[in-house]
Amino acid sequence: MAGNQDLQNLVNYGLVKAHVAMGLIFFIIVGLMGFLYSLQLDGIYPFLGIEFLSPGRVRMIHTAGAAYGFLVNMFTGLLYWAVPRFTGYRILSDALGWFMFIALQAAVLITVVSILFFGMADNVEWGETPWWLDPIIVFWLLLHLMQFGAPLFKASQRGPLYVTGWYVSAMLVWTPLVVFMGNLIPRFWSVGSGAGAVQSTFIHDLVGLYVTPVAWGLMYYFVPVIMKKPMWSHGLSLLGFWGLAFFYPMNGVHHFLWSPIPMFAQYSAVFATVAVEFAVTSVLINFMMTLRGSAEQLKYNVPLRYMYTGAIFYWITCFQCAFHVTLTFQKVIHFTDWVTGHAHLIMFGTFGLWVLGMAEYVWPRLFGKETMYSKGLSEGAYWLLMIGVLAMFFDLTAAGLVQGFDWIGLNPWIDSVNFSKPFWYFRSIAGIMMLTGLFMYALNFYKTATAKAGLSAELREA
Amino acid sequence: MGKMERFSFVALVAGILFFLFADFISWALPMFVMKDIPKKSVADLAAEAISKNTSAWSDFNKLYRYYPEQFKKFCEYEDMYSGSGKIEEAECKPNEKTFAKALKVGHRWYVAEGCWNCHSQMVRPVSNETLRFGIPGVSNTVSYPSEFNNELQAPVLWGTKRVGQDLIREAAVHNVGWHVAHLYNPQSTSPGSVMPPYPWYFEKDSKGNIVPNARGLALLTYIMWLGSWEVKPPESFRMEAKQ
Numbered sequence: 001m002a003g004n005q006d007l008q009n010l011v012n013y014g015l016v017k018a019h020v021a022m023g024l025i026f027f028i029i030v031g032l033m034g035f036l037y038s039l040q041l042d043g044i045y046p047f048l049g050i051e052f053l054s055p056g057r058v059r060m061i062h063t064a065g066a067a068y069g070f071l072v073n074m075f076t077g078l079l080y081w082a083v084p085r086f087t088g089y090r091i092l093s094d095a096l097g098w099f100m101f102i103a104l105q106a107a108v109l110i111t112v113v114s115i116l117f118f119g120m121a122d123n124v125e126w127g128e129t130p131w132w133l134d135p136i137i138v139f140w141l142l143l144h145l146m147q148f149g150a151p152l153f154k155a156s157q158r159g160p161l162y163v164t165g166w167y168v169s170a171m172l173v174w175t176p177l178v179v180f181m182g183n184l185i186p187r188f189w190s191v192g193s194g195a196g197a198v199q200s201t202f203i204h205d206l207v208g209l210y211v212t213p214v215a216w217g218l219m220y221y222f223v224p225v226i227m228k229k230p231m232w233s234h235g236l237s238l239l240g241f242w243g244l245a246f247f248y249p250m251n252g253v254h255h256f257l258w259s260p261i262p263m264f265a266q267y268s269a270v271f272a273t274v275a276v277e278f279a280v281t282s283v284l285i286n287f288m289m290t291l292r293g294s295a296e297q298l299k300y301n302v303p304l305r306y307m308y309t310g311a312i313f314y315w316i317t318c319f320q321c322a323f324h325v326t327l328t329f330q331k332v333i334h335f336t337d338w339v340t341g342h343a344h345l346i347m348f349g350t351f352g353l354w355v356l357g358m359a360e361y362v363w364p365r366l367f368g369k370e371t372m373y374s375k376g377l378s379e380g381a382y383w384l385l386m387i388g389v390l391a392m393f394f395d396l397t398a399a400g401l402v403q404g405f406d407w408i409g410l411n412p413w414i415d416s417v418n419f420s421k422p423f424w425y426f427r428s429i430a431g432i433m434m435l436t437g438l439f440m441y442a443l444n445f446y447k448t449a450t451a452k453a454g455l456s457a458e459l460r461e462a
Numbered sequence: 463m464g465k466m467e468r469f470s471f472v473a474l475v476a477g478i479l480f481f482l483f484a485d486f487i488s489w490a491l492p493m494f495v496m497k498d499i500p501k502k503s504v505a506d507l508a509a510e511a512i513s514k515n516t517s518a519w520s521d522f523n524k525l526y527r528y529y530p531e532q533f534k535k536f537c538e539y540e541d542m543y544s545g546s547g548k549i550e551e552a553e554c555k556p557n558e559k560t561f562a563k564a565l566k567v568g569h570r571w572y573v574a575e576g577c578w579n580c581h582s583q584m585v586r587p588v589s590n591e592t593l594r595f596g597i598p599g600v601s602n603t604v605s606y607p608s609e610f611n612n613e614l615q616a617p618v619l620w621g622t623k624r625v626g627q628d629l630i631r632e633a634a635v636h637n638v639g640w641h642v643a644h645l646y647n648p649q650s651t652s653p654g655s656v657m658p659p660y661p662w663y664f665e666k667d668s669k670g671n672i673v674p675n676a677r678g679l680a681l682l683t684y685i686m687w688l689g690s691w692e693v694k695p696p697e698s699f700r701m702e703a704k705q
């Protein structure tokens with residue numbers, strides 16, 4: 001067993017701290033942007049008539065910021081913690097790490113400034129970054145591949161990699177390919193329906209081939225570490241990974257069903273999407289069986305609770321997906337708020353809660369403390385975030401059905417807008433809950449980092 | 463089994479092979495199937511609209527007649543991001559060059575304002591959409607691949623969310639005056655609308671009236687162009703003409 005000093009030499013604590021802190025800051029900014037935009041739909045937008053704060057532009061910051069500001073920062077930070085620990089090797093270079101850290105914040109800042117102030121945006125959802133920035137992001141992702149690829153490569157010279165290693169290895173290769181494909185091909189090498197097919201693949205692959213594999217990879221690392229026992233079944237781990245790797249990349253076109261994309265591509269996407277549900281279910285069974293006998297830990301251990309809550313939300317989202325991916329459901333729910341509800345359950349409810357759980361596990365340890373500053377803040381944040389996102393999900397799902405059937409009914413358009421308003425007000429209230437949760441969470445982080453005495457475990461039980 | 467769990471195996475098989483296979487099915491094959499559909503540049507689109515004398519072309523002429531001062535400013539307007547330069551004074555009237563520039567600049571700001579986050583550009587063959595969008599008998603067809611095969615649809619503007627209506631059959635729905643009033647303040651034409659106002663596409667002219675500015679003219683041209691290739695004279699009109 002490596003001593004604390006060895007681990008300190010293995011993991012660059014500074015990089016973890018910097019990325020996780022920036023990720024949390026962007027999480028709050030992204031939430032604020034989403035909330036601000038939701039005020040427009042409530043008819044009480046505070047900055048109307050100010051060009052650079054136009055709701056349409058703010059919404060692009062919300063989605064692009066979620067991808068690059070929040071998720072990439074958080075995941076990179078957590079990878080700096082997890083990868084050296086489970087491989088036993090340091091990352092390629094600390095200097096490269098700091099360079100990448102600054103480059104990432106600069107890229108996000110440039111995106112925000114060009115979208116808000118210069119109106120330079122691309123109409124690729126999640127990839128609204130101006131096109132001239134995209135090659136730089138691809139380059140960044142290649143550095144990211146080398147940075148984390150080095151320890152993984154070294155470790156696999158010695159023997160098989162742990163599950164996390166498979167997910168991270170595949171993700172490191174996928175992500176630059178995905179960003180290149182999604183942002184540059186539809187702009188320079190294809191148009192119209194062909195571009196649409198590429199864009200839909202991008203929308204999905206950024207979730208499926210970046211966010212999902214890193215997040216599952218980290219789950220496979222943190223859950224057994226926290227519970228101090230191995231995963232229930234190695235076979236299921238293998239099945240889940242290879243099922244995901246094979247079927248997930250084919251899902252993309254399900255974002256544009258009933259579109260002018262040739263039907264064979266649409267059918268294959270529907271088929272692959274249903275197949276993914278089976279892969280996901282196998283992963284989930286594995287996690288649930290690992291929990292067996294340790295479930296009482298969920299009562300005391302907030303990080304673990306975040307992780308299992310997220311896992312259940314993940315399964316709900318994927319179960320929902322198996323239905324609404326069908327061409328029948330699509331007739332009603334496509335283009336409605338149903339989809340927005342789905343997007344938030346997975347992005348906030350699952351990946352958001354997971355990274356918060358992981359960060360809450362890592363954070364006190366980074367500062368040599370045994371526990372977070374306040375149990376109350378920690379619990380309060382959890383419940384607000386969990387209930388908030390669930391409320392938002394149910395609300396938007398219902399709104400989606402109302403909108404979908406209203407449109408089919410050929411009522412005047414403005415009716416569907418008016419019918420949606422109560423749902424949109426409620427969404428803003430759920431947003432306030434989520435934001436309050438995030439602020440409490442961030443306060444707890446700040447207090448933990450700055451607390452003078454080492455917080456000890458006894459304090460937590462008190 | 464051990465081999466399957468190595469970096470190089472995962473990176474090559476899952477990372478590259480599976481990815482390429484999926485891309486082959488999801489978009490390389492569809493792109494191949496549609497490769498014979500001609501790809502139009504913005505200049506082609508403008509030339510086509512003029513030669514067919516579509517509603518977009520007549521709307522563009524109307525904008526020129528209603529707002530001559532601003533039209534001059536529009537000719538001088540330069541925009542790096544969409545690659546649009548100045549147009550000489552001699553050529554500053556409705557023609558292929560100015561029309562193409564208006565479409566390009568209009569498209570650029572349509573994207574920059576995130577209009578596509580609230581408006582789709584795709585009429586699906588289901589859910590009564592062909593009845594809802596456009597005007598029955600005039601511009602209410604389902605979307606088909608070739609109408610998207612042009613430079614202004616790269617990346618494609620289908621969108622994923624509708625707060626407002628689909629706009630790909632917008633051409634025949636409203637006239638110039640309505641669009642001007644609506645863009646300046648959507649509540650004025652559509653009480654209860656949640657579309658934001660866009661006053662920065664407007665300015666005061668020499669008489670103190672609020673009129674579209676250079677960017678505004680381009681954006682309006684672009685919106686009124688959407689679907690103009692599908693606008694046909696109404697059927698009743700044709701039948702009366704025959705008798």
Ligand code: HEM
Nearest residue numbers: 031034035037038066339340343347348431434435622623
């Ligand atoms: C306080 C929390 C949040 C609030 C109040 C909020 C609000 C919103 C709103 C109002 C929209 C626009 C929906 C529409 O077009 O009608 C939106 C879209 C979106 N948000 Fe959030 N958001 C929050 C957090 C997040 C987070 C943390 C993520 C990602 C990690 C996220 C990802 C997305 C995505 C992907 C979309 C696009 C959905 C679509 O196309 O339908 N949001 N959000």
